[in-house]
Amino acid sequence: MAEKRYLFTPGPTPVPPEVLEALSRPIIHHRSSDFREIFGRCLDRLAEVYRTKGDVLVYTSSGTGGMESAVSNLTRPGDRVVVVSAGHFGERWATLARTFGCEVDELRYDWGESPTADDLAERLRELGGAKVVFTTHSETSTGVVADVQGLAAAAKDAGALVVVDAVSSLGAVPLETDAWSLDAVVSGSQKALMSPPGLATVSVSAAAWHAVEADSSPRYYFDWTRARERQAAFDPAFTPAVSTLVGLDVALGLLLAEGLEQAFERHARLGRACRAGVKAMGLDLFSPDDDRSAVVTAVIAPDGIDSGELVQTLRDRQGIVLAPGQGPLKGKIFRIGHIGYYDAFDITTALAGVELTLSELGAEIERGAAVTAALEAFEHTRV
Amino acid sequence: MAEKRYLFTPGPTPVPPEVLEALSRPIIHHRSSDFREIFGRCLDRLAEVYRTKGDVLVYTSSGTGGMESAVSNLTRPGDRVVVVSAGHFGERWATLARTFGCEVDELRYDWGESPTADDLAERLRELGGAKVVFTTHSETSTGVVADVQGLAAAAKDAGALVVVDAVSSLGAVPLETDAWSLDAVVSGSQKALMSPPGLATVSVSAAAWHAVEADSSPRYYFDWTRARERQAAFDPAFTPAVSTLVGLDVALGLLLAEGLEQAFERHARLGRACRAGVKAMGLDLFSPDDDRSAVVTAVIAPDGIDSGELVQTLRDRQGIVLAPGQGPLKGKIFRIGHIGYYDAFDITTALAGVELTLSELGAEIERGAAVTAALEAFEHTRV
Numbered sequence: 001m002a003e004k005r006y007l008f009t010p011g012p013t014p015v016p017p018e019v020l021e022a023l024s025r026p027i028i029h030h031r032s033s034d035f036r037e038i039f040g041r042c043l044d045r046l047a048e049v050y051r052t053k054g055d056v057l058v059y060t061s062s063g064t065g066g067m068e069s070a071v072s073n074l075t076r077p078g079d080r081v082v083v084v085s086a087g088h089f090g091e092r093w094a095t096l097a098r099t100f101g102c103e104v105d106e107l108r109y110d111w112g113e114s115p116t117a118d119d120l121a122e123r124l125r126e127l128g129g130a131k132v133v134f135t136t137h138s139e140t141s142t143g144v145v146a147d148v149q150g151l152a153a154a155a156k157d158a159g160a161l162v163v164v165d166a167v168s169s170l171g172a173v174p175l176e177t178d179a180w181s182l183d184a185v186v187s188g189s190q191k192a193l194m195s196p197p198g199l200a201t202v203s204v205s206a207a208a209w210h211a212v213e214a215d216s217s218p219r220y221y222f223d224w225t226r227a228r229e230r231q232a233a234f235d236p237a238f239t240p241a242v243s244t245l246v247g248l249d250v251a252l253g254l255l256l257a258e259g260l261e262q263a264f265e266r267h268a269r270l271g272r273a274c275r276a277g278v279k280a281m282g283l284d285l286f287s288p289d290d291d292r293s294a295v296v297t298a299v300i301a302p303d304g305i306d307s308g309e310l311v312q313t314l315r316d317r318q319g320i321v322l323a324p325g326q327g328p329l330k331g332k333i334f335r336i337g338h339i340g341y342y343d344a345f346d347i348t349t350a351l352a353g354v355e356l357t358l359s360e361l362g363a364e365i366e367r368g369a370a371v372t373a374a375l376e377a378f379e380h381t382r383v
Numbered sequence: 384m385a386e387k388r389y390l391f392t393p394g395p396t397p398v399p400p401e402v403l404e405a406l407s408r409p410i411i412h413h414r415s416s417d418f419r420e421i422f423g424r425c426l427d428r429l430a431e432v433y434r435t436k437g438d439v440l441v442y443t444s445s446g447t448g449g450m451e452s453a454v455s456n457l458t459r460p461g462d463r464v465v466v467v468s469a470g471h472f473g474e475r476w477a478t479l480a481r482t483f484g485c486e487v488d489e490l491r492y493d494w495g496e497s498p499t500a501d502d503l504a505e506r507l508r509e510l511g512g513a514k515v516v517f518t519t520h521s522e523t524s525t526g527v528v529a530d531v532q533g534l535a536a537a538a539k540d541a542g543a544l545v546v547v548d549a550v551s552s553l554g555a556v557p558l559e560t561d562a563w564s565l566d567a568v569v570s571g572s573q574k575a576l577m578s579p580p581g582l583a584t585v586s587v588s589a590a591a592w593h594a595v596e597a598d599s600s601p602r603y604y605f606d607w608t609r610a611r612e613r614q615a616a617f618d619p620a621f622t623p624a625v626s627t628l629v630g631l632d633v634a635l636g637l638l639l640a641e642g643l644e645q646a647f648e649r650h651a652r653l654g655r656a657c658r659a660g661v662k663a664m665g666l667d668l669f670s671p672d673d674d675r676s677a678v679v680t681a682v683i684a685p686d687g688i689d690s691g692e693l694v695q696t697l698r699d700r701q702g703i704v705l706a707p708g709q710g711p712l713k714g715k716i717f718r719i720g721h722i723g724y725y726d727a728f729d730i731t732t733a734l735a736g737v738e739l740t741l742s743e744l745g746a747e748i749e750r751g752a753a754v755t756a757a758l759e760a761f762e763h764t765r766v
Binding site for chain 1: 395396407408444478479482484581622625
């Protein structure tokens with residue numbers, strides 16, 4: 001029998017069968033009424049998920065392409081920007097902003113720390129303001145979900161634009177584009193939006209449109225103004241990933257049928273279940289033990305176990321795919337993603353696999369407790 | 384019954400059922416051995432289709448993203464470049480190069496004309512050379528397939544790098560990346576590669592690598608150097624469109640199983656069949672009546688018929704999707720694409736639909752001759 005695979009990486013994430021079916025439908029032309037209907041519905045549904053009355057631009061690219069678009073459309077070489085950074089994806093903002101010639105001030109935390117609004121407010125005071133503050137909502141490399149509402153308020157108080165990497169958070173944890181005054185929010189199809197990778201989405205506020213730089217670094221593919229003009233006619237500037245859009249349309253329908261608040265609650269309970277199981281095994285959490293950590297559970301590998309070897313062994317022996325640690329956390333932590341199409345029994349599968357494999361690798365852990373603890377935590381808690 | 388659709392647009396093109404099936408498989412992680420095996424095979428197969436021993440980079444983007452990568456990696460603001468332009472996509476090269484600050488000399492033809500190597504050689508002599516010559520292999524907007532071999536030789540004689548837009552030609556008509564000394568060839572997944580849109584491919588020659596500008600305009604997502612480093616480990620820099628890559632792998636397998644030469648011959652015969660049918664109806668061709676025009680057949684709408692109305696009516700009444708004229712050809716021509724997954728009976732369907740609808744719209748055309756003429760031309764000619 002072909003080995004089954006269980007995908008627990010924090011992106012790409014499993015795609016529901018309804019969406020897989022949609023991906024296998026015959027190709028449609030992107031300049032046809034068939035497409036315009038689907039594309040228009042996608043844009044409406046995205047605005048609902050983003051909770052915005054503003055524009056949501058769609059690019060055929062990874063999430064990083066969406067991030068680049070925010071940097072290249074909102075900044076000019078020499079602009080002072082602040083990057084709030086506490087992990088791999090925070091550092092990507094800094095690299096992108098430096099690549100595009102910004103004068104980057106990094107409010108940098110150790111990987112795994114939670115940025116605070118007070119620190120940002122103080123830094124902005126010291127600097128006398130900044131044009132843009134770049135932040136990360138869910139830092140996928142550590143499992144930390146930042147208080148973007150607080151960070152955004154601090155940035156707006158200082159007169160800065162707020163740009164948010166919400167690639168792994170949008171649709172999984174609460175995010176209010178308009179109510180929190182977020183100027184650009186970047187996400188991707190392959191996380192809580194339950195679709196294959198290949199599409200980046202970027203919301204743009206009225207203030208951000210006002211700040212778009214005509215004389216900045218050259219940009220063409222990721223130019224916001226062209227994208228908006230063409231999307232207004234449901235006629236994308238460049239051939240989009242039509243199959244992925246057809247799938248995304250179905251996936252967004254599933255997400256909105258569940259209800260955004262219900263999806264947020266489900267993710268919070270998945271996080272609780274995962275943390276309860278991990279602790280019942282006697283392992284230590286790396287990501288915070290709080291309800292905001294609903295996206296990725298990061299766990300410290302027990303003494304004597306290399307987390308990379310654990311991930312490799314789980315993959316090879318059980319078909320269970322977790323994520324290893326990145327950067328300074330390589331070898332030290334492993335990450336269980338539960339973003340999107342997951343329920344309680346996905347969590348118990350991941351935990352049972354971890355328990356078995358750690359035991360086989362010789363770690364001293366508690367056997368037989370994790371699955372029960374996880375189900376208890378999932379069933380008997382409400383957010 | 385749900386209305387059937389017949390897709391004859393020159394991209395996206397129909398996708399074989401084997402590829403549609405592959406698209407609907409469960410998502411795999413892009414940093415796993417499952418993925419590395421598929422990605423490695425895709426890269427090998429792409430090199431075979433490109434006929435190159437050099438690198439073929441893969442980007443999650445439309446073909447335009449691949450075009451932008453060639454401009455941003457090979458030029459600096461102020462560089463003199465020549466753009467050979469005879470239609471919509473030639474003009475895109477000029478726009479891109481100007482956006483990135485190049486001093487653009489356009490060797491510009493009317494839409495539908497065929498560029499010649501002599502014209503290019505003369506222009507390069509007048510200019511005293513250029514850093515890069517940008518060309519279009521198959522100008523999808525007109526159906527003209529240019530003599531890229533000759534154009535490349537003229538450019539190389541003048542010491543310029545040669546960049547080719549082969550988005551709608553690669554895999555359909557002969558293209559020899561190494562033998563013709565092409566420095567960068569841009570293509571896409573959604574034409575003769577018989578996959579959904581969402582992936583751009585770019586070959587890079589040794590000379591092109593040597594010319595990559597470190598201090599050019601800022602670039603990050605489309606940076607060639609990073610893409611090469613990461614592809615060497617089958618570990619893409621950014622989350623790629625994994626489902627589309629899984630499909631592309633299957634599609635490239637089908638193309639290579641047919642054989643490249645056999646695919647080129649099939650496309651030439653499809654072009655002959657389409658032209659024979661169109662002429663049998665009494666219509667005039669817009670694209671050249673020669674064997675190189677094997678990708679798109681462009682046809683002049685008969686007197687009194689707006690080609691946009693014809694395309695719309697065919698779509699609404701018959702479910703047959705052709706492409707209208709673009710730019711200066713709007714309303715004047717219609718285009719029948721036959722790139723990729725097509726056989727003779729696709730051509731007869733398109734022709735039968737055109738014949739019926741033109742007749743309904745009141746055009747004076749010959750009835751009952753096109754299908755037979757097309758099948759005769761397809762069956763009884765060899766390239």
